[in-house]
Amino acid sequence: MATTWSVKGEYMEACSCDFLCPCITSNMAAPATRDFCKVAMAFDVQSGDFGATSMDGVRFALFIESKAIMADGDLIAGVIVDSSATNEQTEAIGAIVSAAGRGPLAMLDPLIGDFKGIERQPIEFHKDGKTVSAKIEGILDQEVIGIDSAVVEGECLAIDNTLHPANKRLNLATATKNFIKAFGIEWNDNSQQANGHFAPFDWSGEAT
Numbered sequence: 001m002a003t004t005w006s007v008k009g010e011y012m013e014a015c016s017c018d019f020l021c022p023c024i025t026s027n028m029a030a031p032a033t034r035d036f037c038k039v040a041m042a043f044d045v046q047s048g049d050f051g052a053t054s055m056d057g058v059r060f061a062l063f064i065e066s067k068a069i070m071a072d073g074d075l076i077a078g079v080i081v082d083s084s085a086t087n088e089q090t091e092a093i094g095a096i097v098s099a100a101g102r103g104p105l106a107m108l109d110p111l112i113g114d115f116k117g118i119e120r121q122p123i124e125f126h127k128d129g130k131t132v133s134a135k136i137e138g139i140l141d142q143e144v145i146g147i148d149s150a151v152v153e154g155e156c157l158a159i160d161n162t163l164h165p166a167n168k169r170l171n172l173a174t175a176t177k178n179f180i181k182a183f184g185i186e187w188n189d190n191s192q193q194a195n196g197h198f199a200p201f202d203w204s205g206e207a208t
Helices: 087-096 104-111
Strands: 003-018 036-050 059-067 075-082 112-121 124-128 131-136 140-146 170-182 185-188 194-207
Touching (some): 036 185, 059 104, 075 087, 087 194
Antiparallel strands (some): 003 036, 036 059, 059 075, 170 185
């Protein structure tokens, strides 16, 4: 029997590419800034349900390392779920991030060649206007700051109609902190020139 689910909240990411990441502007077809792209996407679920399981307050992070051209596949990936999540909530995230969830993140499943599994760690997620950060002690420390729009007060520059599972419309940002060390994926860049994004997400699906 299929399980109907929906979740909404806030997301942020930073990657190893210089601003603006070529993956975003080429539908994953152009080479990354380097011979790889290392990215972490953090999600703060503010409300939702997976069948009878409430997903309110669940946080998780998806780590990915790709070759220069992300569309070529053979991605390395792994997921960390906040340690405060219940076993039922953790299992629900496992479905949501996979093809089984039949949601937006399922688009990545055919590209993943080595899924490292799901771990549990305390996750911090903070959003203050155009500054968004995520931290997992010793594993992830990222902060991005949105680029102000010159024509719409209080909003950031954004790119729309993207091939991205979080949201087709992403705020453009640069990373002031960008440390990743998880699932054999390691990156540390304090140049403040790296690419970042943040956006709300509102997903639904029917897991099998």
